[in-house]
Amino acid sequence: MRSRHQAKQTPTLVVVSRLFALGMAMTSLLSVGAWGQRAPTTPNVPWLPDHHSLERHTTAVATHEAPIDEEHVYSLGELIDIAESNSPTTQAAWNRAKMTAASVGIAKSELYPTIIAAVSGTTYLNPQLFGPTFVLQDWAIFDTEIHLAYTLVDFGARRTEISAAQARLVAANLSFNNEHLILIRQVSQAYFSLLRARGLREAAEVSLNDARTTETAAQERRKNGLATVPEVLEAKAATAKAAYDLQSAIGAEQVEIGNLARVITANPVKPLKVEPLDQLRIPDKLDQSVEDAINTAFKDRPDLQADQARVRAAQAEVKHAHAAYYPSLTFDGSKGWIRGFGEQYDSPGTYAKTFTYGATLALKWTVFDGFRRENSISNAKAEEKVATEEVRDRQDEITNQVWNDYANAATALEQRQAAAALLSASSESYSAALESYKDGVRNFLDVLAAEDALAQARAIDVIARTQVLQTFTDLDFRTGDLLTNHPKGKNP
Incomplete structure (x- = not known):
């Protein structure tokens, strides 16, 4: 009989496999046109493009004509x-x-300053060595953050x-x-x-x-x-x-x-x-x-x-x-909010959320850069x-x-x-x-x-x-x- 983690792992592998197969199929379709392009086979005769290549890789630009009054x-x-x-x-x-x-x-x-808003979600399942055995840990983290970067002096x-x-x-x-x-x-x-x-x-x-x-x-x-x-x-x-x-x-x-x-x-x-x-x-x-x-x-x-x-x-x-x-003096700061869920095999799961922040004041001076x-x-x-x-x-x-x-x-x-x-x-x-x-x-x-x-x-x-x-x-x-x-x- 499969364990609870094995049951959870099977759909995940199925989803990953399907996504990988879809990506390979799209890559094949997109590369067909690129594979079909070749340089002229010899320098002795002009290149003769096929009609499909011209339609696919050229753009027709509409002609422009200034209006003229024939009687003026x-x-x-x-x-x-x-x-x-x-x-x-x-x-x-x-x-x-x-x-x-x-x-x-x-x-x-x-x-x-540069202001970046970031949202990320992460989930992973991996074994951790805990004592004499490996213990499976399942993590899920959702993170939102506002990041500010500004050069103060340059x-x-x-x-x-x-x-x-x-x-x-x-x-x-x-x-x-x-x-x-x-x-x-x-x-x-x-x-x-x-x-x-x-x-x-x-x-x-x-x-x-x-x-x-x-x-x-x-x-x-x-x-x-x-x-x-x-x-x-x-x-x-x-x-x-x-x-x-x-x-x-x-x-x-x-x-x-x-x-x-x-x-x-x-x-x-x-x-x-x-x-x-x-x-x-x-x-x-x-x-x-x-x-x-x-x-x-x-x-x-x-x-x-x-x-x-x-x-x-x-x-x-x-x-x-x-x-x-x-030198240059820069400031980096961020403030965000994080919530996460995790559990270990045969242990109850736990949930937590909190606000996060960080601030960095950096003085950078390049001493040597190979001239x-x-x-x-x-x-x-x-x-x-x-x-x-x-x-x-x-x-x-x-x-x-x-x-x-x-x-x-x-x-x-x-x-x-x-x-x-x-x-x-x-x-x-x-x-x-x-x-x-x-x-x-x-x-x-x-x-x-x-x-x-x-x-x-x-x-x-x-x-x-x-x-x-x-x-x-x-x-x-x-x-x-x-x-x-x-x-x-x-x-x-």
Whole structure:
């Protein structure tokens, strides 16, 4: 006949056995997918995943498309608004800044005590050697406890870590601003590139019309016996070339539409209307010296400011590494309530409950750690020097960038004036050559040369106007002014 303890022990073993079997079964199920994963068998052919693996181990991300009003004519400011509201790069930079802000909160949490509430239940059956025999003891304990741990003094270790985290947050916020600055420039340049392509397409249309006019004049003179067949054929060839150039310009315009749609996260298939080049004000002078532009860049460039914030973070990390040489004073305390039941074989059981508490005040001072602290300080100082040199390199880079873009902007202004004069002269020359040809004073080759020169002058004028806009935008980008002085849409 089984004893009372043997009767109690049997259900316990059954429960434990069943739990163990369930755990083994779950482990087998969960490991099937892991066992099914293999690296490519050879380096010679691509890996061909099965459909089940793709569904199980990849996540489909929904595409995002900025809404566009097909009838609205968008200004540059409105295009920038759309891009800033929908760009994945600014969204990612924003979330990186939020991650860094959370790290500041994590660092600050060290200033507060840690409070842990714990509840545990324990039961076990084991033999104890009592005198000459083993005696079975059955225990059951239920314990609740509130535990408090707090660092009272650490000689600035926590404060320096918080300072470093705060400096990194400033750097992340400035990097977020820099992403906006880059995005504004990308939208502006894509917009100006589209205007250039559209202007070149319009110029090609006018040039094709001029070629047809010249061809008509040659045919009229041929009917009157004043022109030769080669002249008419040359006129037709010039018209065909103008038609070819127009198709190239149309294709280039479509490419730029796609580039602008990409920057503002729109669908290039849908029509996108933008303000034409003729409605934009073309700057006619530079309003600051190159020295002022460089100084402005040193003051306002967010990427340089972010690098400077990283220097501050590195300096705080050096102080934090030094703080490891000092002791820390901590307090640990707990208060709880415990109740327990126990019995020995062939003895009556007993029950007890009571409140419990504990308190510990500890002074910890690391005497030797295998030169860990010394190496940590050396590492932190090296990182500080790296960050400092990166600032200096950025300053040199900014100086060169501003100098080059300032020179490009000044050159674009001069080229704009020359292009306007060239267009005016070429237009008058073509008109005079065509009229003289109709009157029989000039030959046909003179008309073709004037026509070709006028087509080139139109293209140069379009390029020169957009070049001024692009170089001025580049200069504002290099100085950082573009972040606050860019064209505004609906957002202030």
